[in-house]
Amino acid sequence: MPSVPSSASTPSIPPNASTPSIPPNASTASIPPNASTASITANASTGSASPRPLRGRGAGGEGAPLGEFTLIERFFARSTPERQGIGDDCALIDIGSQTLALTSDMLLEGVHFLPDVNPEDLGHKSLAVNLSDLAAAGARPRCFLLDLALPRADAAWLEAFSRGMFALAQAHECALIGGDTTRAPSGPDSAGLLTIAITAIGEVDRDRYRGRSGARPGDDIWITGSTGEAALALAYRRGQIDIPEPARSACILRMDRPTPRIALGRALVGTATASIDVSDGLLGDLGHILERSSVGAVLYWPAIPRAAVFGGLPLAMQYACVLAGGDDYELVFTAPASSRATLQQLVGDGVGVSRIGQIESAPGLRLRDGEHHGAPLIEVNLQSFDHFVAPSPGPLGQASADVAALEPGADGHGDKTGVGP
Numbered sequence: 091m092p093s094v095p096s097s098a099s100t101p102s103i104p105p106n107a108s109t110p111s112i113p114p115n116a117s118t119a120s121i122p123p124n125a126s127t128a129s130i131t132a133n134a135s136t137g138s139a140s141p142r143p144l145r146g147r148g149a150g151g152e153g154a155p156l157g158e159f160t161l162i163e164r165f166f167a168r169s170t171p172e173r174q175g176i177g178d179d180c181a182l183i184d185i186g187s188q189t190l191a192l193t194s195d196m197l198l199e200g201v202h203f204l205p206d207v208n209p210e211d212l213g214h215k216s217l218a219v220n221l222s223d224l225a226a227a228g229a230r231p232r233c234f235l236l237d238l239a240l241p242r243a244d245a246a247w248l249e250a251f252s253r254g255m256f257a258l259a260q261a262h263e264c265a266l267i268g269g270d271t272t273r274a275p276s277g278p279d280s281a282g283l284l285t286i287a288i289t290a291i292g293e294v295d296r297d298r299y300r301g302r303s304g305a306r307p308g309d310d311i312w313i314t315g316s317t318g319e320a321a322l323a324l325a326y327r328r329g330q331i332d333i334p335e336p337a338r339s340a341c342i343l344r345m346d347r348p349t350p351r352i353a354l355g356r357a358l359v360g361t362a363t364a365s366i367d368v369s370d371g372l373l374g375d376l377g378h379i380l381e382r383s384s385v386g387a388v389l390y391w392p393a394i395p396r397a398a399v400f401g402g403l404p405l406a407m408q409y410a411c412v413l414a415g416g417d418d419y420e421l422v423f424t425a426p427a428s429s430r431a432t433l434q435q436l437v438g439d440g441v442g443v444s445r446i447g448q449i450e451s452a453p454g455l456r457l458r459d460g461e462h463h464g465a466p467l468i469e470v471n472l473q474s475f476d477h478f479v480a481p482s483p484g485p486l487g488q489a490s491a492d493v494a495a496l497e498p499g500a501d502g503h504g505d506k507t508g509v510g511p
């Protein structure tokens with residue numbers, strides 16, 4: 091998952107982008123038809139048959155920084171019976187006739203949340219990001235383990251944190267079955283930093299399990315709900331943008347209390363060929379599917395759903411939030427075109443699904459300003475979050491700096507860089 095900045099003061103919207111303010115009654119986004127040229131270059135993959143490993147930006151060659159996913163692949167991915175797990179949202183283990191899906195996510199103070207975060211929200215989110223990985227795998231949540239490194243034992247804080255966490259756990263009948271609790275060590279000048287790690291366990295049907303490697307050329311690409319609002323909330327918290335109510339509260343809710351798409355994830359079992367949850371940005375996370383499935387894709391920008399609030403924002407910021415903003419926890423998935431009619435009817439977790447593109451055999455990821463083949467290609471230069479390649483500005487900061495070149499009047503379009511793993 092992406093990080094929030096440890097200080098809310100670091101500005102990363104380019105200096106010539108004045109603080110945008112969204113008109114209160116901003117209507118549905120209208121995208122200029124000439125939304126510009128060229129293509130996204132994403133993790134060019136070659137045509138090997140079996141699931142390919144995850145591979146990151148930051149190849150870690152001589153002197154180059156090691157990216158998050160390159161690091162995992164190089165030092166931790168080994169051939170084991172569970173090898174299928176590394177690179178997917180969950181690992182699978184067979185126990186008798188049952189198959190369990192396991193996933194773990196960590197939240198660190200100053201990296202994933204600010205010190206003044208509402209503890210009830212944090213309790214919810216700590217579990218939600220883990221359940222989201224179960225949703226991506228189509229798993230039914232069963233139970234979870236909770237590890238805490240606490241700077242202090244604060245009863246009021248713990249009461250609120252546990253309330254937020256258990257409300258979500260109960261909603262999904264997911265029991266807390268164990269964990270570990272320690273004091274976070276403090277330094278001479280600083281209090282210890284809070285760390286929360288959760289391991290969630292779910293059940294899957296192994297024969298119908300989907301990971302990230304099953305996408306095939308011709309499959310449609312779909313997304314649940316919409317992306318971008320969490321990134322907009324982050325920009326608001328950092329003082330980069332003003333959002334009027336009620337959109338502001340809606341965006342903040344998306345960031346602080348994400349909804350794991352468990353019901354939709356379950357409903358897609360047997361239909362979706364591959365899926366992933368969007369924790370680090372739509373392009374980057376779709377890039378993991380492309381990489382693991384050894385395919386490419388085209389996305390149709392006008393078909394990508396976004397909240398009405400984006401209608402009042404510059405196109406560059408729409409791209410940054412919707413395509414590269416993290417923390418949305420929607421599911422991106424692929425499915426054969428024969429499932430279209432069924433999927434169009436699908437509703438769950440309070441949202442529906444939208445068809446946003448197609449898997450192609452040509453490697454790379456292309457963004458078009460429409461579905462038809464003649465629709466112009468759009469060039470964006472966005473990076474999804476990587477803990478080691480883009481550590482400081484946070485997902486929107488990185489993206490907004492990069493897409494500045496697309497602002498009307500700015501020169502050029504910047505270099506094409508890879509997005510995704």
Ligand code: ADP
Pocket residue numbers: 091144162166167175176177178179180194195223369
């Ligand atoms: P997600 O965003 O779905 O939580 P990550 O991006 O954190 O997944 O990780 C990508 C893949 O790498 C996952 O399959 C995860 O289980 C695996 N992974 C991450 N860190 C490690 C590690 N230290 N050792 C082994 N596998 C890891």
Ligand code: MG
Pocket residue numbers: 179222223226366367369
């Ligand atoms: Mg995930």
